Amino acid sequence: MKTEWLRNTIKDFEPYYVAPIAEKYVINANENYFNVLSIPSLKKKLVEALDTFKPQIYPKPMADDLRKALAEYTGQAPENIICGNGGDEMITYLLGTFLNPGDTILVHTPTFDMYELGAETLGARTIKVRDLAGYRRDKEGILEAVKKYQPKVTVICNPNNPTGDLLPASFIEEVLKAADNLVFVDEAYMEFAQKESVLPLIKKYPNLVVLRTLSKAFGLAGMRCGYLAADKEIIDAIGKIKAPYNLNAFTQLFAPIVLKHREEILRVRDDIVKERNRLFDELVKIPGLTVYPSCTNFLLVQVESKHEEIFKALKAKDILVKIYRNSGELPNAYRITVTTRDVDDALLEVFRKELS
Structure with a gap:
């Protein structure tokens, strides 16, 4: 293929790569270990709903029933919500709606790669504010950068992926006051943090856009159900570029049922938080290792030596973690999804043995 056929902004673009998986215990993608279909009443409701399911019919373009269910869960109006195939698609739609070539986005770093990658494909420029030690x-650097550059979109991942750090809603409100343009807050992991969401601020700040997902705490990563909440005019604008039938009918059928069973599902979330705290306490005891406090279902770990050896030893135990190779921002680091106690104990055994 001739490279000149490509759009200029993607000629040298490196896509987000997901390697093939062979391991039994996959704790590199922050997935929830809990299968919601193991809840008998939920499974029964789904089977009953399948009697009305017609796969030959196109799904509702705006996922009306799901929007109503999400509105009831979040306290927003249905017209303030737009749904899609996971958070990744919603990030793509948001940036694609508002970024022109030459525009700027502001991110803190390290953070989720898809913000910068999405901006890069559109010919936008990314301004980065490095984390502190x-x-x-x-926070001071972020505010100064917002005031100085007034980026088209300011991105705050909260809690942050991959560090697990949480910013208070009061600080995000400071950013909203300082920004003339959009402030995009990714709250994919907020259910694990169980802290103050900025969703209620949507009524006060028309430049606020909040991303949420059912992939993490609700265990629907395979169903691909993410959503944006914002002022109705922003939602309507994003709807201009949304594919007509972007969210499949089965997800639209299943997700509202899951939301009705959120009490049972979020009890599992509570168990994951307890296990995260236990795993953190055990990792802290290992010499030559640094583990960072987290408000999510994962922990960021750095080692002083034997970076690749530990990764290979984990793979030998059939455990796959997220490894950061040749990373100036995250040297000798792993991101570890919190899972069941037996898998976490096997992981701890590897770290203890390799770093002893």
Whole structure:
């Protein structure tokens, strides 16, 4: 293929790569270990709903029933919500709606790669504010950058992926006051943090856009159900570029049922938080290892030596973690999804043995 056929902004673009998986215990993608279909009443409701399911019919373009269910869960109006195939698609739609070539987005770093990658494909420029020591966000630096550059989109991942750091809603409100343009807050992991969401601020700040997902705490990563909440005019604008039938009918059928069973599902979330705290306490005891406090279902770990050896030893135990190779921002680091106690204990055994 001739490279000149490509759009200029993607000629040298490196896509987000997901390697093939062979391991039994996959704790590299922050998935929830809990299968919601193991809840008998939920499974019964789904089977009953399948009697009305017609796969030959196109799904509702705006996922009306799901929007109503999400509105009831979040306290927003249905017209303030737009749904899609996971958070990744919603990030793509948001940036694609508002970024022109040459525009700027502001991110703190390290953070989720898809913000910068999405902006890069559109010909936008990314301004970065590096974290402080210990991977705490530089709040003063972020505010100064917003005021100085007034980026088209300011991105705040909260809690942050991959560090687990949480910013208070009061700080995000400071950013909203300082920004003339959009402030995009990714709250994919907020259910694990169980802290103050900025969703209620949507009524007060028309430049606020919040991303949420059912992939993490609700265990629907395979169903691909993410959503944006914002002022109705922003939602309507994003709807201009949304594919007509972007969210499949089965997800639209299943997700509202899951939301009705959120009490049972979020009890599992509570168990994951307890196990995260236990795993953190055990990792802290291992010499030559640094583990960072987290408000999510994962932990960021750095080692002083034997970086690749530990990764290979984990793979030998059939455990796959997220490894950061040749990373100036995250040297000798792993991101570890919190899972069941037996898998976490096997992981601890590897770290203890390799770093002893």
